[in-house]
Amino acid sequence: MEKRVVFSHKTLPYLLLAPQLAITVIFFFLPAGQAMWQSFRIEDAFGLSSQFVGWGNFVDLFSNPDYVNSFKVTIEFSLLVACSGLVIALLLATMANRVIRGAAVYKTLLIWPYAVATAVAGVLWLFLFSPSVGILAVYLVQMGFHWNPRLDSHDAMTLVVLTSVWKQISYNFLFFLAGLQSIPKSLIEAAAIDGATPLRRFWSIVFPLLSPTTFFLLIINVIYAFFDTFAIIDIMTQGGPGTSTSILVYEVYNAGFKGMDIGSSAAQSVILMIIVVALTVMQFRYIDRKVNY
Amino acid sequence: MIERRPYLDFFSHAILLIGVALVAFPLYVTFVASTQTAQEVAQAPMSLLPGGHFFQNYMSVLFGHGSNSAPVARMMWVSTVMALVIAIGKISISMLSAFAVVYFRFRFRMFFFWMIFVTLMLPVEVRIAPTYKVVADLGLLNTYAGLTLPLIASATATFLFRQFFLTIPDELIEAARIDGAGPMRFFKDILLPLSKTSIAALFVIQFIYGWNQYLWPLIITTHENMYPIVIGIQRMIAGGDSVTEWNLVMATALLAMIPPAAVVILMQKWFVKGLVDSEK
Numbered sequence: 001m002e003k004r005v006v007f008s009h010k011t012l013p014y015l016l017l018a019p020q021l022a023i024t025v026i027f028f029f030l031p032a033g034q035a036m037w038q039s040f041r042i043e044d045a046f047g048l049s050s051q052f053v054g055w056g057n058f059v060d061l062f063s064n065p066d067y068v069n070s071f072k073v074t075i076e077f078s079l080l081v082a083c084s085g086l087v088i089a090l091l092l093a094t095m096a097n098r099v100i101r102g103a104a105v106y107k108t109l110l111i112w113p114y115a116v117a118t119a120v121a122g123v124l125w126l127f128l129f130s131p132s133v134g135i136l137a138v139y140l141v142q143m144g145f146h147w148n149p150r151l152d153s154h155d156a157m158t159l160v161v162l163t164s165v166w167k168q169i170s171y172n173f174l175f176f177l178a179g180l181q182s183i184p185k186s187l188i189e190a191a192a193i194d195g196a197t198p199l200r201r202f203w204s205i206v207f208p209l210l211s212p213t214t215f216f217l218l219i220i221n222v223i224y225a226f227f228d229t230f231a232i233i234d235i236m237t238q239g240g241p242g243t244s245t246s247i248l249v250y251e252v253y254n255a256g257f258k259g260m261d262i263g264s265s266a267a268q269s270v271i272l273m274i275i276v277v278a279l280t281v282m283q284f285r286y287i288d289r290k291v292n293y
Numbered sequence: 294m295i296e297r298r299p300y301l302d303f304f305s306h307a308i309l310l311i312g313v314a315l316v317a318f319p320l321y322v323t324f325v326a327s328t329q330t331a332q333e334v335a336q337a338p339m340s341l342l343p344g345g346h347f348f349q350n351y352m353s354v355l356f357g358h359g360s361n362s363a364p365v366a367r368m369m370w371v372s373t374v375m376a377l378v379i380a381i382g383k384i385s386i387s388m389l390s391a392f393a394v395v396y397f398r399f400r401f402r403m404f405f406f407w408m409i410f411v412t413l414m415l416p417v418e419v420r421i422a423p424t425y426k427v428v429a430d431l432g433l434l435n436t437y438a439g440l441t442l443p444l445i446a447s448a449t450a451t452f453l454f455r456q457f458f459l460t461i462p463d464e465l466i467e468a469a470r471i472d473g474a475g476p477m478r479f480f481k482d483i484l485l486p487l488s489k490t491s492i493a494a495l496f497v498i499q500f501i502y503g504w505n506q507y508l509w510p511l512i513i514t515t516h517e518n519m520y521p522i523v524i525g526i527q528r529m530i531a532g533g534d535s536v537t538e539w540n541l542v543m544a545t546a547l548l549a550m551i552p553p554a555a556v557v558i559l560m561q562k563w564f565v566k567g568l569v570d571s572e573k
Binding site: 016 | 296298301302304305306308309312313315316317319320322323326334335338339341385386387389390392393394395396397398399402405408409411412413414415416418419420421422423424425426427428442443445446451459463466467470475476477479501504505507508511512523526527530539542543546549550553554556557558561564565568569
């Protein structure tokens with residue numbers, strides 16, 4: 001879609017675009033280009049000179065068991081976060097769409113975690129489940145569980161997944177609620193007249209009609225788990241115990257700022273860029289399909 | 294309501310109440326912990342009733358006396374400046390560039406548009422080390438400019454404004470031109486007032502985005518007086534469990550939550566609109 005009537009001016013449009021383009025070039029294209037450049041080079045120990053190594057950094061990465069493990073961890077983590085987050089949010093949204101009394105109050109009380117910083121969410125749950133002072137950890141131990149997220153990798157994974165899901169519930173809830181409210185009432189009423197139970201109506205009508213929203217949220221949640229959960233990992237487990245919660249974004253940070261391995265960090269950045277591009281393309285293809293839906 | 298099903302109604306309310314309780318439980322514990330002394334919190338399990346040290350704890354974190362950490366009042370100021378600059382900056386530069394792309398024809402128009410689009414695929418987490426180097430070379434470490442500028446370019450906001458400008462009827466620009474208004478006059482007197490709701494919606498989302506930034510300020514700030522509050526909390530717990538004064542950490546966490554939560558709850562209508570619009 002284009003405007004039929006426009007202004008004509010030689011320099012003004014360039015001036016209007018200048019601030020955005022300046023920031024884009026300096027803080028996006030320059031660093032991204034530099035990452036690509038460095039990903040094919042290796043620096044000496046003092047950072048004085050660098051040398052072209054071709055695909056060397058990438059080959060090193062994929063032959064490094066820690067990095068391959070980080071891929072597995074990231075996939076496991078993001079699937080757990082996306083699936084459990086969507087199921088819980090869908091349940092809550094379906095219920096909130098049913099009730100009449102108090103619907104607005106429930107909505108307000110369920111959306112505020114969106115405002116909480118991921119880092120602060122991490123601190124809150126770290127405190128609740130801290131083995132020495134955490135109130136929930138104490139209950140777990142009293143019930144006979146051996147709870148220690150600092151030593152047990154399953155406990156650590158449970159903890160970061162729980163926190164990430166808690167933080168993302170409000171977002172999923174809002175989108176599911178909007179999706180549910182856009183389903184025509186007449187369809188549900190027709191099914192009810194035919195004698196379909198609420199459960200049957202949900203599985204045969206509501207859930208299929210909701211599938212575009214579900215698919216969209218699935219991608220958004222995977223992106224969230226891949227990138228936005230850095231703060232949760234850094235605050236709660238620092239990737240540990242061992243490397244059991246070290247997701248890809250955390251590995252980039254580790255290589256670049258703790259290990260000072262510029263070439264490896266750059267190669268990891270390039271791999272992440274490819275993942276983001278793939279996810280974004282999937283997200284936009286979904287939007288195209290929705291128009292035809 | 295399609296039919297009366299009292300049991301199902303009861304079940305729905307029960308599920309929602311459990312959901313609300315699970316979502317609110319950490320908040321309640323945070324509040325309770327922030328009103329107790331460090332010793333009271335450290336005894337496991339701590340009491341779930343508020344203690345009597347509310348004012349003492351909050352005064353001590355806000356102004357930093359009696360504890361070894363920096364005053365949180367300063368951190369909240371840094372966070373406020375950062376969130377406001379990011380929100381207002383994103384909205385202004387995106388609006389200007391959307392205006393240029395929609396209302397002018399010029400060479401490389403679509404090229405520039407795609408340049409902005411591609412930034413969508415380069416979140417800060419992905420280009421972290423080289424961006425740090427650029428900012429360090431420019432001498433912007435520990436400055437507000439360094440904190441905000443790399444986060445200010447926004448493809449989503451530009452898209453949103455472009456989408457919105459395209460729905461504005463052409464008659465308005467024709468009328469403006471007949472009356473002799475230039476492009477900037479049209480922008481100021483017609484586009485800006487029409488965009489009010491979009492601006493409000495975007496502001497809510499971007500304010501929260503700016504306030505809650507973690508990774509970027511973590512690497513870019515090394516001076517205590519440039520820490521946003523989120524980083525302040527991270528530094529408070531970095532010492533390990535034994536020395537962490539959880540009551541003060543929880544008071545700081547609560548202070549860090551209040552401004553963005555207030556924005557979400559008070560501007561709920563715009564928040565929902567902004568969230569739904571900016572993902573389209």
